[in-house]
Amino acid sequence: MLSKWTHALIDNLVKSGVRDFVISPGSRSTPLAIAAFLHPFSRTHVLIDERSASFFALGLTRTEDVLRPVALICTSGTAATNYYSAVTEANIFELPLIVLTADRPHELRGVGAPQAIDQVALYGKQVRHAFDLPLPEETALPYVQHAAERAVLLALSEPAGPVHINIPLREPLIPELDLLQTGQPVGQLNQPQAENPTEKLIEILSISRLLIVIGPQISLADTQIILDYANRARIPVLADPLSQGRRSSNDTVFGYYDTWLKATAIHDKIHPEHILRFGAMPISKPYLLWSKGIPTTVLGHPGNWRDPQLQAHFLSGHPSQLKTAPVTVHETSYLETLQRAENTVQTVFSSLDANQLTEYNVVRALNDLTDGSLFVSNSMPIRDLDTFLPMGTPLRILANRGANGIDGILSSALGATYEAENRYLLVGDLAFLHDINGLLMAQTVPITILLVNNTGGGIFSFLPQQNLDPALFEPLFGTAQDVDFSHLAAGYGVEYERISSITHLHSTLQQQATATRVLEIVTDRPENVRLHRLIWEQTNEALQETFR
Structure with missing residues (x-):
C-alpha cells in the first residue's frame, strides 16, 4: 500500500x-x-x-x-x-x-x-x-x-x-x-486567456497625461504587451528592473526615474494626471514618496491588494487586455518632459569616473554582459541596480522582493538562474554569509558571484540610524565583519578572486565561467555614502538647470 x-x-x-x-x-x-x-x-x-x-x-x-x-x-x-x-x-x-x-x-x-x-x-x-x-x-x-x-x-x-x-x-x-x-509525463500548465478591456480601462488609457508603471511580479511576456501598447500610444513607462522592462530600448520607457524623482524641485513639471500600475509597488523609494497623492489605478487580480500607500483604485484585469484595447495616440509633451529628465541624468552618469572602484560602478560594469540571468540581493545591491541599471540591458533580472529579506539569497539565485547558460549573483557580504551553505549547491551549478564587501550593513549608513553615536551604530547596525572570503571559498571548493580595480572586473566578466567563482569587491562604507550623495547633488543641480 x-x-x-x-x-x-x-x-x-x-x-x-x-x-x-x-x-x-x-x-x-x-x-x-x-x-x-x-x-x-x-x-x-x-x-x-x-x-x-x-x-x-x-x-x-x-x-x-x-x-x-x-x-x-x-x-x-x-x-x-x-x-x-x-x-x-x-x-x-x-x-x-x-x-x-x-x-x-x-x-x-x-x-x-x-x-x-x-x-x-x-x-x-x-x-x-x-x-x-x-x-x-x-x-x-x-x-x-x-x-x-x-x-x-x-x-x-x-x-x-x-x-x-x-x-x-x-x-x-x-x-x-x-x-x-513508472509514471506520467510532466503536465502542461494552463495559460491565462486573453480578456477584452473593460470600459474603465479604456477610459484610463485615454487620459492625456497618463503614466504607466510596471512593477515586479509581471512576466516578460506581459511586460512586452504593456511596452508595445505604450509605444504605439506614446505613453511614458517607468520600468522596475524586476519587470524585465529594462531590456527595452523604446524611447517611451525609462530606467533612471529613481534619480530624477529625488529632485523635488522639478516634481510639478513631471506630475502626471493619472498613474496606471501593473504589478507590485516598484523598488524605488523616491517613486513611493513621489506618487503618493497622485490618482493611481492598479490593474491585476483581487487576491493580493498591492497598494502600501492605501490610495490606489483597483481594477480587476490582466495585461493581455491591452492586446485588443483601442490605441489613443497621446500628445507627446509629457513624454518629452520625462525624456529631458532621463537624458539629464544620463549625462551626469556618463560624466562619472567609470574607473573608480565603487559599488555603483560594479552595477555599471554589468553593462558588459551580453546575456544571462542576474539575481540581485536585497538591501544595497537591489537599490544600486535600480538606480544605475540603464535601459537596454540583455540580462534577466531576478530578486526576492516579497518579504525583502537577505536570507536564502545564494540558494535562491542558484534556483532562479538554473536554466540560464550564464548565471550571476550581485550580493553584499552579510547576505552572502547568511546563506553560505548555498555554496554546497554552487559546486555543481556554476555561477559568478559579485560579492560587494563593505564589511557590514551598508544600507544603514543611508538610514536615520546613521546619526546614532558610533558606539551604538557599529555593533547594532554597522555589524562589521572581517571574514576571509578566500578561505570560505576554498573550504567549499569554489574559485575565488579579489577584484583590484574596475578594469580588472571588466576583464574578469568577459571570461566564460566554467565553475562557480567568487569575485570579491572591497569597498568603504563611509566613502560609498559620500559618493552617492555627491551624485545626487550633481543630478539635482543638473535637473533644476534643465527645467529652469
Whole structure:
C-alpha cells in the first residue's frame, strides 16, 4: 500500500505540472524521496541544508518566464520549520511552492515521540491551503490524487502561492520500487486567456497625461504587451528592473526615474494626471514618496491588494487586455518632459569616473554582459541596480522582493538562474554569509558571484540610524565583519578572486565561467555614502538647470 500511496501522490503532482522535487534528506520522508527520485519524468535535487533547499526551490519556480510549481520534501520534526522563511517569501511574492512534510502517524502526535512536532497547518496563513493526509490505505487513494492535483491548481491560481501537504507515515518506510519507476509525463500548465478591456480601462488609457508603471511580479511576456501598447500610444513607462522592462530600448520607457524623482524641485513639471500600475509597488523609494497623492489605478487580480500607500483604485484585469484595447495616440509633451529628465541624468552618469572602484560602478560594469540571468540581493545591491541599471540591458533580472529579506539569497539565485547558460549573483557580504551553505549547491551549478564587501550593513549608513553615536551604530547596525572570503571559498571548493580595480572586473566578466567563482569587491562604507550623495547633488543641480 505504501508504494501505491506515494506513487499516487508524486505521479499526480508530475502529471499536474511539477517537474522539480527538492529533497532534504531524512528518514520519515524515505518513501516520498524515493518516489520522486525514481519517477521517470521528474528532476530531483538533494540539498542537506533545509533552509538552503527551500530557497533553492523558491528560485526554481522562476527558471522560466512562466511560473512552474516546485515541490519540497522533508522529514518530520524541525526540518519543516526551516522552510518557513521561504514559504513566507513564496506567499508574498506569489510563487507556487508545494511543501511535502512527512509526519509521524496520528497516534504518535503529542505523546513525546522522537522527532515529532505539531505539523498540522504549520505554516498558518502563509499558505493558500494546508492538507493533512490520512494514513496510506486503499479507500483514500482517490483523495491523495485529488490533493495532488488540487495543490498544483491552488498554487498556480491567482494569486499564486505555497501549498502545504502534511503526510503521516507509519513504519516500515521502504516502499517496493517497481511501481515507483513508472509514471506520467510532466503536465502542461494552463495559460491565462486573453480578456477584452473593460470600459474603465479604456477610459484610463485615454487620459492625456497618463503614466504607466510596471512593477515586479509581471512576466516578460506581459511586460512586452504593456511596452508595445505604450509605444504605439506614446505613453511614458517607468520600468522596475524586476519587470524585465529594462531590456527595452523604446524611447517611451525609462530606467533612471529613481534619480530624477529625488529632485523635488522639478516634481510639478513631471506630475502626471493619472498613474496606471501593473504589478507590485516598484523598488524605488523616491517613486513611493513621489506618487503618493497622485490618482493611481492598479490593474491585476483581487487576491493580493498591492497598494502600501492605501490610495490606489483597483481594477480587476490582466495585461493581455491591452492586446485588443483601442490605441489613443497621446500628445507627446509629457513624454518629452520625462525624456529631458532621463537624458539629464544620463549625462551626469556618463560624466562619472567609470574607473573608480565603487559599488555603483560594479552595477555599471554589468553593462558588459551580453546575456544571462542576474539575481540581485536585497538591501544595497537591489537599490544600486535600480538606480544605475540603464535601459537596454540583455540580462534577466531576478530578486526576492516579497518579504525583502537577505536570507536564502545564494540558494535562491542558484534556483532562479538554473536554466540560464550564464548565471550571476550581485550580493553584499552579510547576505552572502547568511546563506553560505548555498555554496554546497554552487559546486555543481556554476555561477559568478559579485560579492560587494563593505564589511557590514551598508544600507544603514543611508538610514536615520546613521546619526546614532558610533558606539551604538557599529555593533547594532554597522555589524562589521572581517571574514576571509578566500578561505570560505576554498573550504567549499569554489574559485575565488579579489577584484583590484574596475578594469580588472571588466576583464574578469568577459571570461566564460566554467565553475562557480567568487569575485570579491572591497569597498568603504563611509566613502560609498559620500559618493552617492555627491551624485545626487550633481543630478539635482543638473535637473533644476534643465527645467529652469
